[in-house]
Amino acid sequence: MSDPEHDRSLSRRSLLGLAGAGAAGLALGGGAGVAATTAALAGSTPDPGTRYAFYGAHQAGIVTPAQDRLHFAAFDMSVAATRTELISLLADWTAAAARMTQGLEVGDGSVDGDLLAPPDDTGEARGLPPSGLTITFGFGPTLFTDASGADRFGLASRTPPLLAPLPRFAGDALVPASSGGDLCIQACSDDPQVAVHAIRNLSRIAFGRAALRWSQLGFGRTSSTSTSQATARNLFGFKDGTANIKVEQGSAVDADVWVPASDGPAWLAGGSYLVARKIRMVIENWDRTRLGEQQRVIGRDKGEGAPLSGGTEFTEPDFQAKAADGTAKIDEAAHVRLAHPDFNKGVRLLRRGYNFADGNDQLGRLDAGLFFISFQRSPEQFIAIQRSLARDAMNEYISHVGSAIFAVPPGARAGQTIGESLFA
Amino acid sequence: MSDPEHDRSLSRRSLLGLAGAGAAGLALGGGAGVAATTAALAGSTPDPGTRYAFYGAHQAGIVTPAQDRLHFAAFDMSVAATRTELISLLADWTAAAARMTQGLEVGDGSVDGDLLAPPDDTGEARGLPPSGLTITFGFGPTLFTDASGADRFGLASRTPPLLAPLPRFAGDALVPASSGGDLCIQACSDDPQVAVHAIRNLSRIAFGRAALRWSQLGFGRTSSTSTSQATARNLFGFKDGTANIKVEQGSAVDADVWVPASDGPAWLAGGSYLVARKIRMVIENWDRTRLGEQQRVIGRDKGEGAPLSGGTEFTEPDFQAKAADGTAKIDEAAHVRLAHPDFNKGVRLLRRGYNFADGNDQLGRLDAGLFFISFQRSPEQFIAIQRSLARDAMNEYISHVGSAIFAVPPGARAGQTIGESLFA
Numbered sequence: 001m002s003d004p005e006h007d008r009s010l011s012r013r014s015l016l017g018l019a020g021a022g023a024a025g026l027a028l029g030g031g032a033g034v035a036a037t038t039a040a041l042a043g044s045t046p047d048p049g050t051r052y053a054f055y056g057a058h059q060a061g062i063v064t065p066a067q068d069r070l071h072f073a074a075f076d077m078s079v080a081a082t083r084t085e086l087i088s089l090l091a092d093w094t095a096a097a098a099r100m101t102q103g104l105e106v107g108d109g110s111v112d113g114d115l116l117a118p119p120d121d122t123g124e125a126r127g128l129p130p131s132g133l134t135i136t137f138g139f140g141p142t143l144f145t146d147a148s149g150a151d152r153f154g155l156a157s158r159t160p161p162l163l164a165p166l167p168r169f170a171g172d173a174l175v176p177a178s179s180g181g182d183l184c185i186q187a188c189s190d191d192p193q194v195a196v197h198a199i200r201n202l203s204r205i206a207f208g209r210a211a212l213r214w215s216q217l218g219f220g221r222t223s224s225t226s227t228s229q230a231t232a233r234n235l236f237g238f239k240d241g242t243a244n245i246k247v248e249q250g251s252a253v254d255a256d257v258w259v260p261a262s263d264g265p266a267w268l269a270g271g272s273y274l275v276a277r278k279i280r281m282v283i284e285n286w287d288r289t290r291l292g293e294q295q296r297v298i299g300r301d302k303g304e305g306a307p308l309s310g311g312t313e314f315t316e317p318d319f320q321a322k323a324a325d326g327t328a329k330i331d332e333a334a335h336v337r338l339a340h341p342d343f344n345k346g347v348r349l350l351r352r353g354y355n356f357a358d359g360n361d362q363l364g365r366l367d368a369g370l371f372f373i374s375f376q377r378s379p380e381q382f383i384a385i386q387r388s389l390a391r392d393a394m395n396e397y398i399s400h401v402g403s404a405i406f407a408v409p410p411g412a413r414a415g416q417t418i419g420e421s422l423f424a
Numbered sequence: 425m426s427d428p429e430h431d432r433s434l435s436r437r438s439l440l441g442l443a444g445a446g447a448a449g450l451a452l453g454g455g456a457g458v459a460a461t462t463a464a465l466a467g468s469t470p471d472p473g474t475r476y477a478f479y480g481a482h483q484a485g486i487v488t489p490a491q492d493r494l495h496f497a498a499f500d501m502s503v504a505a506t507r508t509e510l511i512s513l514l515a516d517w518t519a520a521a522a523r524m525t526q527g528l529e530v531g532d533g534s535v536d537g538d539l540l541a542p543p544d545d546t547g548e549a550r551g552l553p554p555s556g557l558t559i560t561f562g563f564g565p566t567l568f569t570d571a572s573g574a575d576r577f578g579l580a581s582r583t584p585p586l587l588a589p590l591p592r593f594a595g596d597a598l599v600p601a602s603s604g605g606d607l608c609i610q611a612c613s614d615d616p617q618v619a620v621h622a623i624r625n626l627s628r629i630a631f632g633r634a635a636l637r638w639s640q641l642g643f644g645r646t647s648s649t650s651t652s653q654a655t656a657r658n659l660f661g662f663k664d665g666t667a668n669i670k671v672e673q674g675s676a677v678d679a680d681v682w683v684p685a686s687d688g689p690a691w692l693a694g695g696s697y698l699v700a701r702k703i704r705m706v707i708e709n710w711d712r713t714r715l716g717e718q719q720r721v722i723g724r725d726k727g728e729g730a731p732l733s734g735g736t737e738f739t740e741p742d743f744q745a746k747a748a749d750g751t752a753k754i755d756e757a758a759h760v761r762l763a764h765p766d767f768n769k770g771v772r773l774l775r776r777g778y779n780f781a782d783g784n785d786q787l788g789r790l791d792a793g794l795f796f797i798s799f800q801r802s803p804e805q806f807i808a809i810q811r812s813l814a815r816d817a818m819n820e821y822i823s824h825v826g827s828a829i830f831a832v833p834p835g836a837r838a839g840q841t842i843g844e845s846l847f848a
Contacts, residue, residue, distance in 0.1 A: 069616075071781070076788075115716030122711055123661020123726055124779075127654070177786070192493075192616075192643040193657075196781045200659075200790060204711050211788030217641075217781060219616040230551070233617075235624075237547020287546055287628050292539030302547055355548075357495070357620045357641060358782070362601070364500075364635030366624060 046190035061134030068220035074181025103130035131191035138406025178402035218354025239305035267421035270410030278402030299334030470614035485558030492644035498605025527554035555615035562830025602826035642778025663729035691845035694834030702826030723758030
């Protein structure tokens with residue numbers, strides 16, 4: 001049910017009218033359910049009219065072809081917040097997200113209304129089309145049992161057995177202020193103003209119940225997730241996502257992304273696990289590294305993205321191939337080897353990350369890298385691959401500075417609240 | 425000479441070919457010089473094929489219709505850098521900028537070349553079209569005379585008399601690390617990856633001669649600069665730029681933006697002055713303010729953007745109009761009144777700012793606002809208006825945290841270096 005609905009005519013602009021006409025009487029559930037997205041090829045232009053259904057069996061923003069822009073936010077519940085407030089927050093977030101993803105403003109359009117009240121919507125997305133916005137919610141381990149061991153919301157007994165803080169990995173340099181969180185929201189859109197508007201309004205709705213713990217903006221084109229998308233490049237300048245699970249690969253998605261009822265707990269069936277890792281790239285060192293070394297580290301050539309064993313981008317790597325001098329054509333420590341399913345018991349992830357650039361540090365180095373996001377049926381998939389990457393030659397050029405994990409509940413039907421099954 | 429050249433067919437993709445064919449033999453100066461841009465209406469889709477000429481009487485990126493994304497960077501010259509190194513840096517920057525704005529990679533495409541050398545270009549924009557990229561260079565006061573009074577580069581005698589650090593304004597809360605700079609580069613594009621790629625490669629080229637002092641990413645749609653662009657909204661949710669100088673207004677541009685030869689110094693004729701102000705918005709307070717107060721502060725209604733004296737967005741404000749109770753319809757402290765040319769001796773600026781969101785602070789408040797950029801014939805224009813704004817009702821909701829001023833030299837002809845006239 002996360003098929004894109006695509007309808008150029010149904011934009012904020014046409015809904016609201018340039019002169020601010022009311023938005024009553026709209027058929028939100030309409031749309032042809034056309035599966036094609038036009039927000040596709042790297043370098044092509046996403047269609048701002050792209051509109052994805054909010055309600056469905058799964059939350060949107062997972063097998064949705066990756067949009068170009070990200071605003072990700074982690075929240076902590078307020079100290080005094082109650083279970084009732086958590087439930088009401090999720091209901092309010094659901095209602096607002098359902099509207100915003102359809103190109104509508106939060107609330108009933110009081111920007112044209114009551115002068116004596118703050119507008120329901122902050123207004124900066126007024127006049128902008130839906131721009132492919134998806135909003136995806138997740139629950140962190142601390143929502144179930146906090147760091148002090150307290151069961152603040154009566155949820156401890158419902159904790160997914162696999163939902164726990166990630167173990168420490170070799171080379172982790174995590175900043176607590178950029179890690180963890182009781183709740184997360186992933187807002188993706190082809191327009192940053194639309195994604196920022198979403199997180200801002202959801203933060204505002206949370207006021208008094210939850211507050212931002214950390215947040216991250218990203219821009220696109222890494223970890224292509226659809227066969228309709230050209231493979232994009234990360235800030236190392238290499239194509240990224242060639243071997244990613246593609247959303248069109250239904251059997252892989254079913255096997256590796258969605259939590260089946262048999263895994264439990266029941267409330268999470270049809271959901272997924274989201275891992276977020278903020279990976280800073282030591283860009284200046286990388287940029288001074290010779291091309292041959294860059295390619296050895298990645299295991300692919302830079303121009304085409306072909307494995308160093310030969311062929312073109314989508315040729316399967318031949319990890320046995322030897323050069324004339326007897327060494328492996330794809331280095332033993334190459335990223336493509338250590339991350340490959342062949343070396344990880346067949347494990348695959350649906351990666352959905354974004355490049356980031358947060359300005360520069362005091363030494364004049366760009367503070368930039370990859371905000372890695374993956375969705376998987378079990379956190380063990382990520383853990384296995386990340387452990388395998390302990391020997392990754394790339395580690396000389398990266399540093400993991402943020403880390404978080406969330407259980408992503410299934411989608412909701414119209415009238416339901418995201419995560420409702422957790423409280424049933 | 426800053427007319428956009430627009431040619432869908434001349435993209436990085438088509439130039440380089442998907443398989444990495446060489447880029448030799450291209451007619452960079454070609455293109456029909458069509459003046460229309462398609463990167464126009466807010467909510468419409470910029471054409472990634474949009475390509476602006478780099479060489480011309482004026483630098484591009486000033487009267488170029490504002491693109492959607494910004495990466496702005498301020499640099500300081502290295503402690504030991506010489507005049508010769510400054511000149512060579514500007515030459516290297518010019519050559520790289522001329523290529524990147526045309527959708528080409530820096531250097532000669534060694535991504536496909538020498539395995540024993542680092543690639544000339546970092547590669548992450550490979551395959552992406554020009555995306556309307558402009559790159560604009562400026563010189564800060566400290567390039568001429570540094571904080572200690574030293575004339576490091578033999579330029580003190582050539583200092584523009586009007587180029588001095590901005591005076592302190594009421595309410596300034598400036599962070600030195602986000603202010604000033606010997607040099608600046610404004611990179612604007614409809615694609616953040618293209619803008620970030622430009623700053624990254626220019627930073628890399630500067631290595632050993634200059635280093636990043638601060639940098640800022642922004643996203644678009646504030647301060648519309650073209651009659652072809654719908655007025656965009658800032659993060660207060662209000663339309664911003666209705667009364668801005670539009671690039672089509674040739675007489676206003678000539679009168680208010682370009683430094684005429686009669687103003688001096690001669691090397692700056694055809695250039696401009698760039699003022700950058702990082703203005704943090706106290707978004708949470710604003711969002712809890714009733715609509716009537718928001719509109720009083722701005723002096724316009726939120727939906728349409730019409731002045732509170734009546735009419736529609738482009739109706740001239742009537743500052744004399746009284747409400748039934750005898751009070752001014754447009755408040756005495758309204759932003760639109762205090763910023764209006766009628767209250768500033770007719771002074772106007774070409775504003776070209778961007779919204780920013782840099783994550784959140786420790787209190788869970790979004791770190792967001794307006795990265796204000798204006799171009800003007802004289803810094804006195806900005807200073808006069810900013811002093812007028814000391815009484816602005818908006819000051820309760822904003823804080824100026826960064827400030828910088830730069831003299832922007834005129835454009836260069838092919839074969840020349842940006843700023844060459846400064847050293848003649």
